[in-house]
Amino acid sequence: RKLIFSGMQPTGNVHLGNYLGAIRNWVKLQKDYDCIFCVVDLHALTMWQEPAMMAAQTREVAAALIASGIDTDHCLLFNQSMNPDHAQLAWIFNCVARVGWMNRMTQFKEKAGKDRERASLGLYAYPALMAADILAYKATHVPVGEDQKQHLELTRDIAIKFNHDFETELFPICEPLILGPAARVMSLRDGTRKMSKSDPSEQARITLTDGPDEIAQKIRRAKTDPEPLPETAEGLDGRPEAANLLGIYAALTDKDLAAAVTEFAGQPFSAFKAALTEVAVAEVGRIGTEMKRLMADPGAVDAILHRGAEKARAMSAPVMAEVYAAMGLLRP
Numbered sequence: 417r418k419l420i421f422s423g424m425q426p427t428g429n430v431h432l433g434n435y436l437g438a439i440r441n442w443v444k445l446q447k448d449y450d451c452i453f454c455v456v457d458l459h460a461l462t463m464w465q466e467p468a469m470m471a472a473q474t475r476e477v478a479a480a481l482i483a484s485g486i487d488t489d490h491c492l493l494f495n496q497s498m499n500p501d502h503a504q505l506a507w508i509f510n511c512v513a514r515v516g517w518m519n520r521m522t523q524f525k526e527k528a529g530k531d532r533e534r535a536s537l538g539l540y541a542y543p544a545l546m547a548a549d550i551l552a553y554k555a556t557h558v559p560v561g562e563d564q565k566q567h568l569e570l571t572r573d574i575a576i577k578f579n580h581d582f583e584t585e586l587f588p589i590c591e592p593l594i595l596g597p598a599a600r601v602m603s604l605r606d607g608t609r610k611m612s613k614s615d616p617s618e619q620a621r622i623t624l625t626d627g628p629d630e631i632a633q634k635i636r637r638a639k640t641d642p643e644p645l646p647e648t649a650e651g652l653d654g655r656p657e658a659a660n661l662l663g664i665y666a667a668l669t670d671k672d673l674a675a676a677v678t679e680f681a682g683q684p685f686s687a688f689k690a691a692l693t694e695v696a697v698a699e700v701g702r703i704g705t706e707m708k709r710l711m712a713d714p715g716a717v718d719a720i721l722h723r724g725a726e727k728a729r730a731m732s733a734p735v736m737a738e739v740y741a742a743m744g745l746l747r748p
């Protein structure tokens with residue numbers, strides 16, 4: 417049985433990059449796999465989060481997933497802190513993983529910035545919690561982008577070491593799931609930086625709740641260069657903004673990049689931006705309208721998360737029982 421675990425942090429501003437790079441793929445995966453989708457609120461806490469915003473941001477991610485087509489009758493959807501087994505297993509993995517392994521994690525170095533001494537201990541131990549997310553359910557496959565590959569490798573190392581140390585075959589060695597060419601959406605203000613929830617500029621991202629006017633305005637103001645669009649995909653070399661906007665168009669219309677380039681070869685950005693706005697408004701508008709409808713009824717979203725968490729706890733409980741038994745922890 418193939419079981420997938422995927423997580424998204426409730427850090428607000430769910431954007432087109434999250435949709436094209438993750439959510440849209442998850443919607444496709446649910447047809448062929450058993451899926452667990454988790455709003456990873458404990459991961460979000462590794463960086464400061466405003467307490468007054470957490471609940472709304474958690475519902476926002478849940479609503480984005482449901483509005484995009486995640487079927488909560490067939491998949492699990494819940495927020496991480498509702499199943500304490502994640503944190504419990506993470507502690508156990510903190511005692512299995514080695515400090516040297518964590519020291520090699522490049523994402524910690526990026527997120528901690530220059531003043532590493534002041535980063536939270538949670539940010540450092542993040543990969544052990546991610547391993548717990550996956551292994552608490554014995555998930556076999558994890559869809560990952562380039563940025564998470566190293567963490568998944570560490571999950572495999574933790575599973576191998578646990579199995580070895582406790583002479584068991586309890587944990588499966590999970591596989592990354594690479595889905596075609598990775599759609600990496602870049603900032604609308606700087607084609608060399610990724611579109612991100614935490615970018616201080618609202619103009620850098622299209623969020624899934626942006627209305628048609630906001631989308632049109634953000635695309636109109638999106639950074640470009642003075643040349644017309646290139647005749648071939650090779651002509652995008654050294655033109656990150658043009659490459660990004662054409663990439664977004666290609667992803668939204670399910671075309672490959674070369675076909676999108678041919679469609680607008682030699683045209684000015686103004687003509688292309690009008691076409692891009694049209695497809696973005698259609699796709700984001702459809703999802704955003706449904707998201708807003710869902711978020712207007714927080715009780716209904718909470719009920720879905722609650723039901724998901726109950727099922728999740730029922731799935732992880734027997735795994736945890738095996739873990740405790742393997743480690744000799746007393747369960748009277």
Ligand code: AQP
Nearest residue numbers: 424425427433434437438561600601610611612613614
């Ligand atoms: N720009 C992007 N293009 C493609 N995929 C992206 N993802 C994020 N940004 C892009 C994917 O979305 C999922 C969400 O992961 P996350 O919630 O753990 O956040 P993140 O990767 O740290 O993304 P953000 O949106 O940039 O958030 P902040 O600003 O909080 O760091 C992942 O599958 C990710 O690959």
